[in-house]
Amino acid sequence: MIWAIAAILFWIGAWALNVYLSRGKINRRNKFIIPFLFGVTILVLWEGIVVGLGISPIILPPPSAVAAKFATSIPILWQDFVQTFVKGALSGYFIGCGSAFILAILIDRSPFLQRGLLPVGNFVAALPVIGIAPILVMWFGFDWHSKAAVVVVMVFFPMLVNTVQGLTQSDHMQRDLMKTYSANYWQSLLKLRLPAAMPFIFNGLKISTTLALIGAIVAEFFGSPIKGMGFRITTEVGRLALDMVWAEIVVAALAGSAFYGIMALIEKIVTFWHPSQR
C-alpha cells in the first residue's frame, strides 16, 4: 500500500514540476525533459501500483520484471526481431513502397489512369486490408515470404496515393518555366516534380513504417515457423508468461519508433527546403 501511495505522490510532484517547467521558457532542453519526465512518472506509477496493490503478474507484470526478462532473453528476442522485422517487414516495405512508387510514375503520364486509379486506391487504403493475411499465408507458406507479401499489400496503396498526389504539387508557373528551358518530360520530372513531391512521398513512407510492422506481426497469427514476434506473443499469452509478451512489445515499440525516426531523419535531410522543416 505504501508503495502505491509513494508512487502517486511522486506522480503529483513530477506533474507539478512539469507545470512549472512549461510556464517558463520553452527551449530545446525543456522540450525534451518534460515528455521524458512524464514517461518516467508513468513507469513509476505502474511499478508502484502493481507492487503496492499486489496485482498478480499474470494480469500486469511490473516494469522491473519486464526489464529483467528482457535482459535475460535477448537471444530469443533478437531471433524474433530478425525473423519478423528484418526478413518480413523490411523486405515487404521495400518491395511494396518501391513498386507503388514506380507504378505512380507510370500512371503519372496518363491522366485517364490517374482519374481511375486514385479513387480506387483511396478506397482500398481505407479498407481492412489486414484481412488478406490468411489468404497470403495460404499462398506463400508459413515462412517470412507470406509476411513480406502481407506487408507489400498493406503499404502499397497509401504509398501509391501519396506519390501520385505529390507529383501534382508543382505549380503552373514552375512547369511553364521548365517548358521555356525546353526541358523534356524526364528532365522536368527529375529536376522539378519529384523534388516537389518529396514531402508527400515521405508522408507515405512514414505511414507505411507502422503498417509494415503491424502487417508482419499480425500475419504471424495465421501461421508461422516457431520464431517471430507475432508467434512469440500468441504462444506466451497462452502460457500466461506476460513478462515475455511485454518484453516483445518493448522490442516492437523500439523497432517501430526507430524505423519511423530514421524515415523522419531522411525526410529532414531531403526536404530541407520545405516550410515545415525550417
Next chain:
Amino acid sequence: MMKNLIAVLTVVFAIIVIWYGATYMMNKQWTLDQAERAGVSLTASEVFKDTMAQERPQLPAPHQVIIEIWNTTVEKKITSKRSLIYHAGITLSSTSLGFLMGSLLGITLAISIVHSRAMDLSVMPWIIASQTIPILAVAPMIIVVLNAVGISGLVPKAMISMYLSFFPVAVGMVKGLRAPDTMQLDLMKTYRASAWQTLFKLRLPSSMPYLFTSLKIAMAASLVGAIIGELPTGAVAGLGARLLAGSYYGQTIQIWSALISAAVLAAVLVMLIGVLQNVTLKRMGMLR
C-alpha cells in the same frame, strides 16, 4: 464527373479481368492433378470450367464469392450462425462502441491539450509515439488479460478499437481547436468570454471540418481493430472469426466473402460519416 466515372469503371473492370485470369492460373494445377489421377485428359475449355467452380480453390472466382455472399446473407436467417449478417452485426457492435469511446477520448485529450501547456508538452509527444507501437500485435494479450480480470465479450474488442481510433481524432482535433486565428480569439477576449465560452462558441464550431475528416480515419481504424480483436477469441463470432475459421479449414470462398463484406461495411460506415459531415457543415454554413 462522367469522365471520372468512366475511368473508375475501366479500372474496376480491369481488376475483375485480372482476377479471373489469376483464378485460372492459380487453380489450373489442381485441376490437372485431379485429371491425371483419374486418368482422363481434359480439353482446354473443360480445364477452364473446372478452375471457375472448385470447392476449395486457391483463388475463388469473383462470381463464386458473390454467390457465397448471397447465400449467407439473403438466403439464411439473420439469427443463424452461418449468416454473414449475424457476424457482421457482432463486428459492427464492437466497432461502434470502440469508435465512440475512442472519439470521446480523443476529443477530451485534444481539449485538455489545447487548454493546458503542461498537457501539450508532456502528453502530445507520447500520443504520437504511442502509434509506433503496433497495438494490433498486442491484441491477443489485451483480450486474454481482460478475460482473466472478468471482462469479456464486447468491451475488450472495443478497447482495441478505441486505442486505434483515439489517435487520429486527438491529432485532428488539436489542429482544429487551434484553427481560429488570433483576430477571432482576440475578439472573444474583448467580449470577456471565459475559456469555456470560447471553447463552445468559437473553437468547437471551427474545428468541425477537422473533426469529420479524422472521424472517417478513426472509423476505418476501429473496424480493423474489431476484426483483429476477434481473432484470439477462438473463432466464435464476428467477421474476424470467419476469417480465422476459413483459414483453419481451407475454406477460401468463406475467407473472401468475409473480406468483401468487411470492405463493404467499412465503405458504408465511412460514407455515413461523409453524409453526416455534408449535412452538418451545410447547416453551419461552412460548405461552399
